[in-house]
Amino acid sequence: MPHQFSLAQSIRKPARRAKGGIVAAQSRRAAEVGAEVLAAGGDCIDAVIATTFALNVLEPWMSGMGGGGAMVLYRASDNRYEVIDYGMRAPQSLRIEDYPVTGQGAASDLFPWARVKDDRNLHGPGSIAVPGVVAGMEEAHRRHAKLPWKDLVAPAATIAGEGLLVDWWTTLMIASTAVDLRRYPASAETFLRDGLPPNAPWGIKAETRLPQPRLQTTLAHLATAGPRDFYQGDLARSIASDIKADGGSLSVEDLAAFRAHLREPLAIPYRGGNVYATPELTAGPTMAHALRLLQDKLKPDGAPDAAAYVEYANALQSAYRERLKDMGDADGKRSLGAEHLAPSCTTHFSVVDRHGNMAAVTQTLLSTFGSKYVTPHSGIPMNNGIMWFDPTPGTTNSLAPGKRCLGNYTPVLAETKDGKRLAVGASGGRRILPAVMQLVSFAMDFGMDLDAAIHQPRIDASEGAVVIGDARLPANARKALAASFDYEEAQVQTLPMKFACPSVVMREGDINSGAVDVFQPWSDAVVEG
Secondary structure: OOOOOOOOOOOOOOOEEEOOOEEEEOOHHHHHHHHHHHHOOOOHHHHHHHHHHHHHHHOOOOOOOEOEEEEEEEEOOOOEEEEEEEOOEOOOOOOHHHOOEEEEEEEEOOEEEEEEHHHOOOOOHHHOOEOOHHHHHHHHHHHHOOOOHHHHHHHHHHHHHHOEEOOHHHHHHHHOOHHHHOOOHHHHHHHOEOOEOOOOOOOOOOOOEEOOHHHHHHHHHHHHHOOOHHHHOHHHHHHHHHHHHOOOOOOHHHHHHOOOEEEOOEEEEEOOEEEEEOOOOOOHHHHHHHHHHHHHHOOOOOOOOHHHHHHHHHHHHHHHHHHHHOOOOEOOEOOOOHHHHOOOEEEEEEEEOOOOOEEEEEEEEEOOOOOOOEOOOOOOEEOOHHHHOEOOOOOOOEOOOOOEOOOOOOOEEEEOOOOOEEEEEEEOHHHHHHHHHHHHHHHHOOOOOHHHHHHOOOEEEEEOOEEEEEOOOOHHHHHHHHHHOEEEEEOOOOOOOOOOEEEEEEEEOOEEEEEEOOOOOOOEEEEOO
């Protein structure tokens, strides 16, 4: 792929090490909120909840109350792994006839479905599925939290009161979807200025902020009223009323019926240890397929070499082929596939506390800014979960009321044969699985610490037959990949991502470490205190 960037640039973000807890996230400010909760005596789960709501304000293009996700947890006192699944669902009140196929080709060059009239399934109120994030936090709080709900949501309300600070990354993310944000009055009012993306000022003492008064009020209300209010209280009625008024199908009954689910993780034996992944409608089953092949074929020796990268590519391509055969929410079919053709915007963060409790948390609005629709009264950016369903009838993943949405996310916990634990995941749509698999291998096959693993070049093999190599790969690895695959190289960059954006924590004995994607401009690992 042609590019114009420097070939000499070198960037590093050293891993952090401490006996205290660590939050590794795509937003430093959100990670600081979680780390402050740990310093105040909070559990790992308290940090998860506080970080989630902070990200709602700070990364509105990636995740938030209007989205869904999943987390994999390790509870040290019980030596137990568990999954909390809060993936989205199509509204029960959805009418399939409201999504007529036009016969005018595919929805876009990046998405495989037949085009729906007015792109109703891609953006706007008609694309919104029942959101799950608040229910996920409710279940996590009920099971494991030490601190009051109000204390965990309140910091996000305070940040919303400050307004969203505009820097070059804010401008870039808003500009990438401004053409659709301007379609919806509340979205345009929240994120645009005179219909255009905002810009940061040149003056060192000057700043530009986007006020978020409605979101501030919503978060302050949710902090006091509790999580069920989002599904069965004043907030639920406000959300449903806004969406219905603007032509969507989400109802108060859809919200009231939603619950997060506790699930047993997939336990995948690997190299004398285990990898614990999300089951069912996530990429966890595909991860299991890839690791089974690596266990058989990869012969670790020292550091990842040309043979290792070839085996990574073989395992990933085989796993994706299997994934595509059997996808969607139907009896006996619980692994995914079609979403590998479409990009999505997601956030991942990982947490470890001083007691060894760990969490790998992935949450998404699906597309950048999800549906591009902000609820006019509550100020919440909403998901576009309906996009993941095939609008053509008769397939496993065809659109239907109440159906569960697909998900690329792959949060995992891993335990090595020598007792180290790793919490890892990434954002980046279809590129998530390859990144997570390789980081697990770097730790479990080659014994890398997080500083080495996060800086080790990776490949991506999520674009069908094409294998993408980081241009920093050793020459012999690049040569071997080019000889075996349809091979392309890319510089690591922030947008558009050619490789996923991971956030990782590790525990060895009583020492914690955290590391984040080197090229994501806001990401950081923050130590409590």
